[in-house]
Amino acid sequence: MIRQSFSHVRTWVFDLDNTLYPPAARLFEQIEVRMTRFVMQALGVDHDHANHLRKHYWHTYGTTLAGLMREHGVDPAPYLQEVHDITFDTLEPDPHLARLIAGLPGRKIVYTNGTAPYAAQVLRARGLEAAFDALYGVEHADFAPKPERAAFEAVFARDGTDSSVAAMFEDDIRNLTAPHAMGMRTVHVAPEAIKADHIHHHTDDLGAFLARLT
Numbered sequence: 163m164i165r166q167s168f169s170h171v172r173t174w175v176f177d178l179d180n181t182l183y184p185p186a187a188r189l190f191e192q193i194e195v196r197m198t199r200f201v202m203q204a205l206g207v208d209h210d211h212a213n214h215l216r217k218h219y220w221h222t223y224g225t226t227l228a229g230l231m232r233e234h235g236v237d238p239a240p241y242l243q244e245v246h247d248i249t250f251d252t253l254e255p256d257p258h259l260a261r262l263i264a265g266l267p268g269r270k271i272v273y274t275n276g277t278a279p280y281a282a283q284v285l286r287a288r289g290l291e292a293a294f295d296a297l298y299g300v301e302h303a304d305f306a307p308k309p310e311r312a313a314f315e316a317v318f319a320r321d322g323t324d325s326s327v328a329a330m331f332e333d334d335i336r337n338l339t340a341p342h343a344m345g346m347r348t349v350h351v352a353p354e355a356i357k358a359d360h361i362h363h364h365t366d367d368l369g370a371f372l373a374r375l376t
Contacts, residue, residue: 164363164374168347173321173328174266175341176294177308178274178281180333181351181368183253183288192248193276197226200244204236224307224336225275231305238305246280255289262372263293272297273317275307296321308332311340318344331368335361 176182179190194216201212219229230236263270270293274281278299285291300306302320303313318325329347332338335356338348342360349371350356355364365371 164371167362168329168375170327171266171329171347172268173323174263174268174270175323175328175330175346176263176270176272177330177332177334177337177351178272178276178284181331182259182272182290183256183284185333185353187252189248189250189252189284193245196245196247200241201226201230204230204241205234224309225300227300227305228307238301242277242280242300246277250283250287253284253287255287256369257289259288259369259372260290260293262369262376263290265376266372269296269321269323270294271321271323273308273314274298275300277301308334308337309339311343314340314344 183189197216198209198213201207201215202209205212205215207215215229216226219226223229223232227238227241230241231238272281272285272294276299278297278301281297281299282291285294285297298317298321303316306313306316308314325341325344325346329349330338330341331349331351333352335350335358338350339360342348348360348362350361350364351368352364353366
C-alpha cells in the first residue's frame with residue numbers, strides 16, 4: 163500500500179539533520195552551542211538572552227540565521243562558518259541506508275537549512291555521498307530558510323525538480339507544509355508521530371521505511 167503511494171515519485175528530497183542520521187547522534191546540539199555563542203558575540207548579550215533569541219528566531223523565522231539577518235543585518239557567511247565548525251565523531255557509516263537510497267527510482271537530492279559544504283561532511287561521515295545526485299543548502303535559496311515556500315521553489319527551480327512527482331523526507335513538521343501544498347508526498351521522520359493534514363506518512367526508522375518502497 164505504501165509502495166503504491168510513491169509509485170509516481172521521480173525525485174526524492176531528503177532533509178539532513180536528524181533525518182539522514184539518528185537524533186541520538188546529537189550533532190545539532192553542537193551547532194546550537196555555537197549558535198548561542200555567535201549571538202552573544204554579535205549582539206553583545208549574555209548567554210541566557212542569546213539562547214532565548216536563538217530559540218525565538220528559530221520559532222519565528224524558521225532559522226536563527228533568518229532572524230539575525232532580518233532584525234540585525236547579520237552577514238550570513240561568518241555565522242554559517244562558525245556554527246558548522248563541529249566534530250562528526252558521533253556519526254557512523256550506514257551502508258544499508260546508502261543502498262536503499264541509491265535504489266530509489268529517479269533523482270535523489272539533499273536539501274538542508276545548513277550549508278552544502280556542511281551537508282557534504284555529514285554525508286561523508288555516514289557513507290551516503292554516492293547515493294545522492296545533488297545537495298543544496300540555505301545558500302542556494304539566497305539564505306531564505308525552510309519552511310518558506312519561496313525557499314523550496316528556489317532550490318527546486320535550480321535542480322529542475324517537478325514537485326508533483328517528488329517526495330520530501332523531513333524531521334521538522336513545519337518544513338513539510340510547503341512541500342505538501344506543492345503537491346509532494348510528505349514523510350515525517352522523527353521518534354514520535356504527529357498528526358497533521360500536511361503529513362502523509364511518519365516513520366521513526368528511515369531505513370525500514372525505504373525498504374518498504376524498494
